[in-house]
Amino acid sequence: MPAEKRVFFSSVYGSSQAYAEEIAKQLGREAVDITDVELPSEGLVEEAPLIFVGPVYGVKLLGAENAACVARELDKALISQGSAKHVAFVSVGLTDPEKAAKKDSSAKFFGDEKDRVERFYVPGRIHYPKLKLAHRTAIKAMLLYYSSKPGATAFERELVASGAIGFDKVDVSLAAPVIKWAETR
Numbered sequence: 001m002p003a004e005k006r007v008f009f010s011s012v013y014g015s016s017q018a019y020a021e022e023i024a025k026q027l028g029r030e031a032v033d034i035t036d037v038e039l040p041s042e043g044l045v046e047e048a049p050l051i052f053v054g055p056v057y058g059v060k061l062l063g064a065e066n067a068a069c070v071a072r073e074l075d076k077a078l079i080s081q082g083s084a085k086h087v088a089f090v091s092v093g094l095t096d097p098e099k100a101a102k103k104d105s106s107a108k109f110f111g112d113e114k115d116r117v118e119r120f121y122v123p124g125r126i127h128y129p130k131l132k133l134a135h136r137t138a139i140k141a142m143l144l145y146y147s148s149k150p151g152a153t154a155f156e157r158e159l160v161a162s163g164a165i166g167f168d169k170v171d172v173s174l175a176a177p178v179i180k181w182a183e184t185r
Contacts, residue, residue: 010062019175146159
């Protein structure tokens with residue numbers, strides 16, 4: 001009997017979970033929260049291709065270590081099927097997703113496994129009153145930087161204009177390229 005296919009996510013304030021649930025729904029999979037869990041890399045071959053969704057969280061990309069480890073193990077197990085990537089990671093953040101994709105800003109979080117992980121970028125949300133103090137402080141610094149940055153993108157200007165209320169750019173339809181990627185494997 002084939003294993004239940006899943007979409008793995010790490011989430012802090014809910015944006016990553018929203019994308020993971022939509023991707024899972026579209027692919028007939030289950031969305032599984034691995035925020036505080038180390039995912040074993042064994043036994044996942046039957047679930048390939050695997051999809052991870054996680055937030056850019058300060059100087060970390062939650063879930064990236066799990067994805068990199070799984071990508072390495074899947075490539076070893078599926079070497080006979082060619083060089084296709086078997087793991088995708090959806091980075092959810094407060095930076096312009098087009099700019100992040102162009103720079104491929106999450107590649108660094110995968111270390112030696114970066115070439116084994118297909119990367120996608122989508123925008124998230126933030127509700128300032130719900131943020132922990134450390135996060136509010138970090139976001140204030142980011143907003144200050146964006147407000148004085150020459151050539152700020154429309155996305156960055158909108159984030160600055162959101163003031164102390166919040167910013168919601170979650171659009172689950174932006175997960176369509178991830179779904180297409182999974183369906184072609």
